[in-house]
Amino acid sequence: xxxxxxxxxxxxxxxxxxxxxxxxxxxxxxxxxxxxxxxxxxxxxxxxxxxxxxxxxxxxxxxxxxxxxxxxxxxxxxxxxxxxxxxxxxxxxxxxxxxxxxxxxxxxxxxxxxxxxxxxxxxxxxxxxxxxxxxxxxxxxxxxxxxxxxxxxxxxxxxxxxxxxxxxxxxxxxxxxxxxxxxxxxxxxxxxxxxxxxxxxxxxxxxxxxxxxxxxxxxxxxxxxxxxxxxxxxxxxxxxxxxxxxxxxxxxxxxxxxxxxxxxxxxxxxxxxxxxxxxxxxxxxxxxxxxxxxxxxxxxxxxxxxxxxxxxxxxxxxxxxxxxxxxxxxxxxxxxxxxxxxxxxxxxxxxxxxxxxxxxxxxxxxxxxxxxxxxxxxxxxxxxxxxxxxxxxxxxxxxxxxxxxxxxxxxxxxxxxxxxxxxxxxxxxxxxxxxxxxxxxxxxxxxxxxxxxxxxxxxxxxxxxxxxxxxxxxxxxxxxxxxxxxxxxxxxxx
Amino acid sequence: xxxxxxxxxxxxxxxxxxxxxxxxxxxxxxxxxxxxxxxxxxxxxxxxxxxxxxxxxxxxxxxxxxxxxxxxxxxxxxxxxxxxxxxxxxxxxxxxxxxxxxxxxxxxxxxxxxxxxxxxxxxxxxxxxxxxxxxxxxxxxxxxxxxxxxxxxxxxxxxxxxxxxxxxxxxxxxxxxxxxxxxxxxxxxxxxxxxxxxxxxxxxxxxxxxxxxxxxxxxxxxxxxxxxxxxxxxxxxxxxxxxxxxxxxxxxxxxxxxxxxxxxxxxxxxxxxxxxxxxxxxxxxxxxxxxxxxxxxxxxxxxxxxxxxxxxxxxxxxxxxxxxxxxxxxxxxxxxxxxxxxxxxxxxxxxxxxxxxxxxxxxxxxxxxxxxxxxxxxxxxxxxxxxxxxxxxxxxxxxx
Numbered sequence: 001x002x003x004x005x006x007x008x009x010x011x012x013x014x015x016x017x018x019x020x021x022x023x024x025x026x027x028x029x030x031x032x033x034x035x036x037x038x039x040x041x042x043x044x045x046x047x048x049x050x051x052x053x054x055x056x057x058x059x060x061x062x063x064x065x066x067x068x069x070x071x072x073x074x075x076x077x078x079x080x081x082x083x084x085x086x087x088x089x090x091x092x093x094x095x096x097x098x099x100x101x102x103x104x105x106x107x108x109x110x111x112x113x114x115x116x117x118x119x120x121x122x123x124x125x126x127x128x129x130x131x132x133x134x135x136x137x138x139x140x141x142x143x144x145x146x147x148x149x150x151x152x153x154x155x156x157x158x159x160x161x162x163x164x165x166x167x168x169x170x171x172x173x174x175x176x177x178x179x180x181x182x183x184x185x186x187x188x189x190x191x192x193x194x195x196x197x198x199x200x201x202x203x204x205x206x207x208x209x210x211x212x213x214x215x216x217x218x219x220x221x222x223x224x225x226x227x228x229x230x231x232x233x234x235x236x237x238x239x240x241x242x243x244x245x246x247x248x249x250x251x252x253x254x255x256x257x258x259x260x261x262x263x264x265x266x267x268x269x270x271x272x273x274x275x276x277x278x279x280x281x282x283x284x285x286x287x288x289x290x291x292x293x294x295x296x297x298x299x300x301x302x303x304x305x306x307x308x309x310x311x312x313x314x315x316x317x318x319x320x321x322x323x324x325x326x327x328x329x330x331x332x333x334x335x336x337x338x339x340x341x342x343x344x345x346x347x348x349x350x351x352x353x354x355x356x357x358x359x360x361x362x363x364x365x366x367x368x369x370x371x372x373x374x375x376x377x378x379x380x381x382x383x384x385x386x387x388x389x390x391x392x393x394x395x396x397x398x399x400x401x402x403x404x405x406x407x408x409x410x411x412x413x414x415x416x417x418x419x420x421x422x423x424x425x426x427x428x429x430x431x432x433x434x435x436x437x438x439x440x441x442x443x444x445x446x447x448x449x450x451x452x453x454x455x456x457x458x459x460x461x462x463x464x465x466x467x468x469x470x471x472x473x474x475x476x477x478x479x480x481x482x483x484x485x486x487x488x489x490x491x492x493x494x
Numbered sequence: 495x496x497x498x499x500x501x502x503x504x505x506x507x508x509x510x511x512x513x514x515x516x517x518x519x520x521x522x523x524x525x526x527x528x529x530x531x532x533x534x535x536x537x538x539x540x541x542x543x544x545x546x547x548x549x550x551x552x553x554x555x556x557x558x559x560x561x562x563x564x565x566x567x568x569x570x571x572x573x574x575x576x577x578x579x580x581x582x583x584x585x586x587x588x589x590x591x592x593x594x595x596x597x598x599x600x601x602x603x604x605x606x607x608x609x610x611x612x613x614x615x616x617x618x619x620x621x622x623x624x625x626x627x628x629x630x631x632x633x634x635x636x637x638x639x640x641x642x643x644x645x646x647x648x649x650x651x652x653x654x655x656x657x658x659x660x661x662x663x664x665x666x667x668x669x670x671x672x673x674x675x676x677x678x679x680x681x682x683x684x685x686x687x688x689x690x691x692x693x694x695x696x697x698x699x700x701x702x703x704x705x706x707x708x709x710x711x712x713x714x715x716x717x718x719x720x721x722x723x724x725x726x727x728x729x730x731x732x733x734x735x736x737x738x739x740x741x742x743x744x745x746x747x748x749x750x751x752x753x754x755x756x757x758x759x760x761x762x763x764x765x766x767x768x769x770x771x772x773x774x775x776x777x778x779x780x781x782x783x784x785x786x787x788x789x790x791x792x793x794x795x796x797x798x799x800x801x802x803x804x805x806x807x808x809x810x811x812x813x814x815x816x817x818x819x820x821x822x823x824x825x826x827x828x829x830x831x832x833x834x835x836x837x838x839x840x841x842x843x844x845x846x847x848x849x850x851x852x853x854x855x856x857x858x859x860x861x862x863x864x865x866x867x868x869x870x871x872x873x874x875x876x877x878x879x880x881x882x883x884x885x886x887x888x889x890x891x892x893x894x
Contacts, residue, residue: 343615344622352627363631378750380632386750410648410756410879413700414640416619423700426634427644428880434752438880440634451651462631474632 002123003164003299004157006308008059009273010052010135011153011260011317013443015039018148020327025143032148040261041151042324043137045333045420046442046460049076049154050086051473052266053135054093054459056154058403060131061094063309064158065403069094071101071122071130075115075265077183078136079104080471089473090133092364093459095400101130109291110173112155112265117295119159120168128160136264141189142336149233151261153317155269165308166276166285166299170218174210175293178202199234207294208244211286214296215245222246226283229253229271232290233262241288259318265289272299274314281305312481320481322445332420345418349465351472361398366457366475368435369396377401377435401457404431406477408453413446429455429477442476454480498772501894502597504725504733506718507536510849513713513837514682521550521557521611524714525567528842529607536718537728540568543718544601546575549588549608550841551876553579555621556611557841564607581876582788583741584608585715585844586885590739592719602724607716608846610839619710620840639707640699641878642791648756649797653808661701663811664792665692668705670820671789671828675835677861682709682837706792711837715845717852722892733892734855737773737869740765741885749880759875761884762801766873769886770803775869779804782825782888783867784854786847788875789832799827802873802886821862829854829862840876844885847872851889 022036043052053074061069072094074087081089087102105115112134119130135154140146180198181190207230215222222245230238230252239249253271256263263270268289275285281303289295312320324330331337361367362380369381374390377399385392411427418424425441427449441449442460455477462474509531511524519527533540548564550557557563561575580587585608592604615621620638624630650660669689675681687705695703725733742765748754766778775781782804789795796814799805804825805813813819819827830836830850833843851870853859869890876883 343617347622348624349630350624351631355627356631359628359631376751382746382750386746388745388747388751410644412640412643412647412702414637414643414698415696416637416639416698417635418622419635423697424635424640426636426640427647428749428756430752436750436752438634438636438749451647462635472631 001164001167002120002161003159003167004276005129005160005163005165006060006064006158007273007276007313008056008062008156008311009154009270009314009317010055010059011041011314012043012047012052013320013322014042014044014324015259015321016042016327016330017323017325020325021148024327029143032145035145035148038258039323040148041153041263042330043152043333044443046476047137048080048461049078049135049137050080050089051460052137052152052154053090053133053156056135056156057090057094057131057133059312060156060158062311067129069096069100069129069131070127071119072096073103073105073115073119073130073132075105075111075132075134076136077106077109077111077265078138079106089364092360093473095365095367095402109265110289110293110295112269113287113289113295113297116157116159116269116297117171117173120171123159123161128162130159132157132159134266134269136266138264139189139334142331146190146192149262151263153260153263153270154266155273157269163304164302165305166301169220169284169298169300170214171295171297172210172214172217173293173295174206176206177292178206195234199237203232203234203237203290204240204244207241207288207290210294210296211241211245211288214286214298218298220284220298224284225251225286227251227253227275227279227285229268229275229285229287231255231262231267231271256314270314276301276305277313277315279305329421341418348467349463349472350468351465351470363474365400366402367398367400370399371395372397377431377433379435379437401431401435401437402475404433405480406431406455406457408449408451408455409436411441411449411451413449425449440476441478443478456480499593499597499739500737500773501722501735501892503593503719504722504735504892505852505889506538506603506720506725506728506730507532508717508849508852509535510680510715510846511713512680513711513839513846515613516712517613519712521563521609522567524611524712525564525607525609528714528716529568532716532718538603538718541571542603543570543573543605544603545573545592545595546570546605546607547588547591548575548577549579549584549606549844550577550610551579551581551584552610552612552621552623552840554623556614557609580883582790582840583844583874583876583883583885584841585846586872586874586887587741587844589717589845589848589887590741592717593736593739596719596721603718603720605716605718606845607714608842608844609714610841611712612710612839613712636878637699639702639791642794643699643702644756645797645879646701646793649793652755652757655811657701660811661693662689663796663814664706665689666814667789667792667795668692668834671832671834674821674829674862675831678831678836681831681835682711683831683835702791702793708790708833709835709837711839713837713839713842713846715842715849717845717848722894732856734852734889735892736887737890738769738886738888740769740772741883743883744877744881746881756879758797759801759879759882759884761882762798762873762875762886765884765886766802769888773869773888775888778802779825782869782871784829784851784864785825785827785871785873786830786832786850787827787873789828789834790838790875794875795827798873798875802871826864829864844872844874848887848889855889855891
């Protein structure tokens, strides 16, 4: 048996109210008002496809950090680097070691499902435990309909032969050069063709054909489908596909459009994660992904799905939410407006690649040291132990702090240091079990920070080097989030 | 057992430029302004100086690297000139070099000069520069006020003090320094302020408002030192000698080990204890007449009074609010206005503090003169609470 062995998700905490977008453009685009309901997920200034991928992967790997991961596939069309392997950074941030096959899968909205198919094919060949992540932060011009329709997010799966929670029954791909939109090399934004043509000549013809072939490959009749995971921003397109296949409309999975928006290559995977969170054993899940053709995968959940430890997933990510109603902030975070940043922002953030390489485990994986003599954990790892009663030399083994909970010892909210979203919060955080770091905070609200507060480390953008097109990543402290607590709080509220 | 520095070196002369936004001055102008006063006070000629130390912290802002800026600026006669940098303790570090040179017998007369030209950046506050290839990749992005503001959060948590009470004590620190600075013709900020004004000021780094932060200034200060014997032979009376010079530098315990609670300076506790021992001071609260401490921010001064063992731990707020450190209090602190109002040209600050102590001990401090001071303490703190260098110096009248 091959299939999915675990899953995870990440949706940025910020949700931009669509009303704020509509209001900003009403003067010249009154027609956008029809899209003005609900909210869209929006990356914080220090999030991108890669940081979201790390979070989705951490969620997926919850409780299985000791298992070997032989391969990492990262699907996205909005990766931060065109030529520096993004999946390699993802693997390093997760501390997967160097003996790992890594690949970026990109250039099509199918990239997330194509990455998943590649991993499943490898599993057929005997590879177990690979990680597949799809993540997207799609940029649009200000005032485009897609600005309202899109959202940011990531989903992750492990694929293998042991502990399968959703067995692969079959899959099929149609590759058709149907150009509904494209983005040329070195272009910032997509160029889109007419919606009605995309729907009638593309989506409604290509998708049903691909699903029929996948169902045939799986040997599954349409009426056995428990969930059809199919998303489109085209009006009623998913319903029409379901109807043409003889699948009742109530089997269509929630599109996540109301609260998240269409998250590009990550969207079908995100919907699949949500379906898996609520599925019992024996359910048939069909996931289809449209883009220059169509990928379709057919899964059946197993008994093991009930035993998977609880994770944040889509439900937890939706609960970890802060409404943003300031559209100007969205423009600023996405580089859609030339803003006065002040002279302090002019500091040169050139990165010494030699130094980055020497300290790659420390900088990408938050790896510090444990003294073999006195047991003191410390960050960074150093040649002489920091414990004043020890100071042993050359005594430290590597210790990874990224998954260790921490609490705030000191903090301030700084209005002086340049930050795209001031004030900049930072302070000393103390790790449970020893070790500490003076770290920037992220995803905190003004007035909510206090000494003793529980924190969790997150992989984020530290600095942008706009002069050279580089971005630096490092770990920041964010308020701890307990999905169980949020779920019970919302249940109590009901 | 080392005998320490006590009474081995005397101050022969001192000078200090006006501090402030010296838009019309190059570092050369500031150095010469301080040096002219110093040379006149010492009553010697430039050619009698045998070695010199230059303190400047942020060399890429106008002053330059190495010993050249000082040697060129004063046309020193091809003598040894060493540039030192130890954050905000740079000026005290230059003094240490000159004092130790004289004490060792390597030379008879040495110069320590500190200078900083900060107002060529185009914005307020300290210059923002890269922190180095590795540090810039993992240190939190932070500013000086944000780093020192951390003390307030930890101090409140440790001592269970309400934010309003701590803010009030911090405001008193600043109001007191403005009161003192108003009387100082060389000070950068000479206006009096009220507690309300401090509390209503715009926030810089929670909980520090704009009046909780010191001035960022251009300026220079310097000292010529020699042995007490040579000073006497040059006709000097009322000698001021160095009683203690201590420096403590963090090694990573605060930022990397789990013992430090964030509410105080480990270095200041160590450096001050050693300084009292070197100076032979048993009860610093009773024996120290005056203190010039590194009040880069109001909260720094408040916790520093405890770290210098002048206020009991947790008792700083009460002492401040009781006026113990006011000009008419038991232990006047920042009698010249401090960093807060005299200003903070980084490399010059340690020597500026010494300048005030020297004037006070010689009874030459004018409107600010304190009655019969015996020991004056200066304290510099460079870096951030979680990793810093701290210097403590004690000077006093010479009885020999």
